[in-house]
Amino acid sequence: MSNEYNFKKSKNYKAIVNKSNNEIISIVSKDYQLITNEKALDIGKECFKQVFQTINTDDMEIYNISFPKTMSFCYIDVIHKKLYIKFW
Numbered sequence: 001m002s003n004e005y006n007f008k009k010s011k012n013y014k015a016i017v018n019k020s021n022n023e024i025i026s027i028v029s030k031d032y033q034l035i036t037n038e039k040a041l042d043i044g045k046e047c048f049k050q051v052f053q054t055i056n057t058d059d060m061e062i063y064n065i066s067f068p069k070t071m072s073f074c075y076i077d078v079i080h081k082k083l084y085i086k087f088w
Contacts, residue, residue: 018071025072037065041076048080055083 016025016034035043045057057080064077 025070037074037076040074041078044076044078052083055080059083 012030013027014030014032015027016032017023018025041062045060048055048057048060059081060078061081062076063079065074066077067074
């Protein structure tokens, strides 16, 4: 097996690189934009407002944050302190 690699630049994709260790986290489309966790939370609150128009999103709080060591994604679980929804 050869140690030679054939690299090709792409106009349609780019690499997301971890600045602390210079490792590639992910390959994404050229239009992909990173956002902060705070921005993601704001977008989530805006979505919540669209579905539950009478609910105050100021009563939401972060319940849990999950992410792998690679930092390739992040899940933010949010709860609403004053809202109870009975599904069944």
